[in-house]
Amino acid sequence: MGYLSRTSKTLKSLKHFSLTHPFPSTFKANPLYTRLNNNNDDHFGLSNGFCSHSRQNSKENCLDLSRYPTERIRNFSIIAHVDHGKSTLADRLLELTGTIKRGHGQPQYLDKLQVERERGITVKAQTATMFHKHNFHGTDISDVQDQPSFLLNLIDTPGHVDFSYEVSRSLAACQGALLVVDAAQGVQAQTVANFYLAFESNLTIIPVINKIDQPTADPDRVKAQLKSMFDLDPSDALLTSAKTGQGLEQVLPAVIERIPPPPGKSGSPLRMLLLDSYYDEYKGVICHVAVVDGVLRKGDKISSAATGQAYDVLDVGIMHPELTPTGVLHSGQVGYVVSGMRSTKEARVGDTLSHNRSTVEPLPGFKPAKHMVFSGVYPADGSDFEALNHAIERLTCNDASVSVTKESSTALGLGFRCGFLGLLHMDVFHQRLEQEYGAHVISTVPTVPYIFEYSDGSKVQVQNPAALPSNPKQRVTACWEPTVLATIIIPSEYVGPVITLCSERRGQQLEYSFIDSQRVFMKYRLPLREIVVDFYNELKSITSGYASFDYEDAEYQQSDLVKLDVLLNGQPVDAMATIVHNLKAQRVGRELVEKLKQFIDRQMFEITIQAAIGSKVIARETISAMRKNVLAKCYGGDVSRKRKLLEKQKEGKKRMKRVGSVDIPQEAFHEQLKVS
Numbered sequence: 064m065g066y067l068s069r070t071s072k073t074l075k076s077l078k079h080f081s082l083t084h085p086f087p088s089t090f091k092a093n094p095l096y097t098r099l100n101n102n103n104d105d106h107f108g109l110s111n112g113f114c115s116h117s118r119q120n121s122k123e124n125c126l127d128l129s130r131y132p133t134e135r136i137r138n139f140s141i142i143a144h145v146d147h148g149k150s151t152l153a154d155r156l157l158e159l160t161g162t163i164k165r166g167h168g169q170p171q172y173l174d175k176l177q178v179e180r181e182r183g184i185t186v187k188a189q190t191a192t193m194f195h196k197h198n199f200h201g202t203d204i205s206d207v208q209d210q211p212s213f214l215l216n217l218i219d220t221p222g223h224v225d226f227s228y229e230v231s232r233s234l235a236a237c238q239g240a241l242l243v244v245d246a247a248q249g250v251q252a253q254t255v256a257n258f259y260l261a262f263e264s265n266l267t268i269i270p271v272i273n274k275i276d277q278p279t280a281d282p283d284r285v286k287a288q289l290k291s292m293f294d295l296d297p298s299d300a301l302l303t304s305a306k307t308g309q310g311l312e313q314v315l316p317a318v319i320e321r322i323p324p325p326p327g328k329s330g331s332p333l334r335m336l337l338l339d340s341y342y343d344e345y346k347g348v349i350c351h352v353a354v355v356d357g358v359l360r361k362g363d364k365i366s367s368a369a370t371g372q373a374y375d376v377l378d379v380g381i382m383h384p385e386l387t388p389t390g391v392l393h394s395g396q397v398g399y400v401v402s403g404m405r406s407t408k409e410a411r412v413g414d415t416l417s418h419n420r421s422t423v424e425p426l427p428g429f430k431p432a433k434h435m436v437f438s439g440v441y442p443a444d445g446s447d448f449e450a451l452n453h454a455i456e457r458l459t460c461n462d463a464s465v466s467v468t469k470e471s472s473t474a475l476g477l478g479f480r481c482g483f484l485g486l487l488h489m490d491v492f493h494q495r496l497e498q499e500y501g502a503h504v505i506s507t508v509p510t511v512p513y514i515f516e517y518s519d520g521s522k523v524q525v526q527n528p529a530a531l532p533s534n535p536k537q538r539v540t541a542c543w544e545p546t547v548l549a550t551i552i553i554p555s556e557y558v559g560p561v562i563t564l565c566s567e568r569r570g571q572q573l574e575y576s577f578i579d580s581q582r583v584f585m586k587y588r589l590p591l592r593e594i595v596v597d598f599y600n601e602l603k604s605i606t607s608g609y610a611s612f613d614y615e616d617a618e619y620q621q622s623d624l625v626k627l628d629v630l631l632n633g634q635p636v637d638a639m640a641t642i643v644h645n646l647k648a649q650r651v652g653r654e655l656v657e658k659l660k661q662f663i664d665r666q667m668f669e670i671t672i673q674a675a676i677g678s679k680v681i682a683r684e685t686i687s688a689m690r691k692n693v694l695a696k697c698y699g700g701d702v703s704r705k706r707k708l709l710e711k712q713k714e715g716k717k718r719m720k721r722v723g724s725v726d727i728p729q730e731a732f733h734e735q736l737k738v739s
């Protein structure tokens with residue numbers, strides 16, 4: 064997690080952005096930085112390499128991108144397993160090229176997404192353009208000033224499996240990738256997943272064995288793993304420490320020499336791939352684009368292949384590392400476009416943008432994001448629906464991978480059903496709603512998208528268990544649940560407990576092999592429902608934290624599913640209904656009512672909590688009533704008077720039980736999550 068994970072608070076950053084990059088004295092003392100400082104680019108067309116502060120207003124005239132034909136451009140991504148050091152390496156490369164100041168440290172961290180800072184993870188892929196002078200091997204240009212300058216677009220990607228959609232999108236703009244592997248941990252599950260994403264996209268892969276400064280680092284073992292698992296030549300691996308700076312000087316030369324330039328043709332009609340978009344309060348929608356063919360200029364009229372809508376290009380530039388206007392983008396370059404789109408719904412990721420009225424073949428685009436889990440999001444206070452509506456609209460402008468539809472629940476009122484890429488994505492979304500928009504929400508237990516077939520032959524995808532009739536056997540003739548192909552890598556001593564866990568979760572083993580003498584690679588087909596909630600935590604706990612896990616979605620499988628209702632005082636609570644496997648229904652029902660009993664407060668009347676499948680109650684608990692001392696004011700006196708008061712109280716309680724509504728705290732919904 065580092066510099067690139069920061070959100071672009073565009074206007075603010077533009078105000079503070081200065082094209083002057085004074086190097087601190089510590090840089091100058093370091094021979095590498097000295098070389099790079101001298102090496103500063105001539106891309107601004109000025110003798111000192113950069114525009115002066117006073118000339119900021121004409122920045123776009125200073126950055127002359129026409130000096131970078133495709134042969135002098137390299138687009139690459141940094142991919143790795145979580146925490147192997149992608150963002151730290153990205154920070155170092157930005158520092159080496161003078162794109163950011165060394166030790167940019169705390170002040171700039173203020174611009175980062177709070178959620179990324181708190182969790183220490185990258186959530187959004189970020190692009191940055193760097194300029195670097197390089198002397199090709201074999202050519203003899205001793206004066207750095209005379210060496211050719213290259214424009215390098217670096218895309219830092221998230222490591223967590225929920226955000227692999229971001230990775231695959233980023234790779235579409237690249238011709239190469241740095242595959243970063245921790246020198247102590249070696250190849251992990253997301254290393255495998257990301258390698259195949261890059262390999263299938265035909266990218267040149269440069270293995271980078273990072274964290275070699277660690278005492279437990281064993282680069283030779285990692286080289287052997289890279290050879291045996293991916294057939295990568297051990298002599299191609301770069302050994303680095305993003306922390307100490309060791310070996311970093313080899314990275315950019317390797318990028319320039321090994322990764323091919325983008326294949327675009329600048330003389331052809333304009334074709335741009337829309338990579339991502341976000342909403343800026345002041346500028347409107349900002350699109351990140353890769354110009355595949357042609358040239359885009361400020362003032363051009365462009366149109367979308369998906370919607371046919373035309374737009375004027377109001378601003379165009381590169382991320383260097385914040386939005387930096389250039390007035391033009393040439394083929395092979397990656398940058399941003401502001402075009403007066405009013406909502407991110409108009410900016411469809413994977414769309415092809417071209418000059419208006421030109422007929423071009425649309426680019427292949429991306430597969431749409433696949434939502435793995437769905438959950439209801441309701442305002443904690445029912446009257447806040449409009450405020451929540453507004454907050455969700457704004458947030459989805461910056462996270463277009465969430466799907467949102469309105470729904471209503473008898474228990475929780477008006478709300479939304481949202482689709483997420485995974486549980487972490489769902490958590491991050493809720494946290495951002497709360498932190499960035501002050502929305503307090505109740506979220507219902509997440510569910511996966513099941514398919515049910517009814518007796519009339521129709522098939523429906525069910526994203527909300529409440530939508531299913533309570534007695535499914537009456538109408539449902541068959542049901543299917545989504546599955547995943549899971550990759551698990553563990554030290555060999557943990558094989559037994561992991562196999563037990565996977566079979567408890569209805570998993571089917573597909574592959575089992577040794578990566579080296581100490582570690583085992585396993586592939587399982589698992590029902591998605593079994594892994595969304597606490598599978599990863601359990602896996603980590605039984606392997607003392609050593610397991611790594613990744614999954615990709617696979618086909619649906621037929622399954623014996625039932626709807627489990629929760630009833631409070633005989634009334635079904637639609638927001639608490641779940642769909643479970645028939646074999647697990649009894650246990651889940653029992654655990655659920657026990658959990659709810661702990662979290663629902665005692666009230667003035669008795670509360671019965673039941674779990675039921677159709678009309679059959681499978682578990683029941685009772686929360687006894689709080690007793691108000693109605694005799695408190697009777698000092699001594701008549702026994703029959705006291706009895707009368709108690710009887711009246713009993714009557715009143717019966718009435719309350721019938722009409723009283725039970726308050727269900729948010730924790731009860733959270734606890735429901737833990738029962739699977």
Ligand SMILES: Nc1nc2c(ncn2[C@@H]2O[C@H](COP(=O)(O)OP(=O)(O)OP(=O)(O)O)[C@@H](O)[C@H]2O)c(=O)[nH]1
Nearest residue numbers: 064146147148149150151184185222274304305306
């Ligand atoms: N010892 C050592 N620690 C490093 C090195 N590179 C990164 N780290 C540390 O490893 C941790 C994770 O680094 P990040 O750069 O956030 O890793 P990441 O791969 O971007 O993580 P995600 O964005 O969550 O996928 C941080 O605590 C870094 O300080 C290194 O070369 N040596």
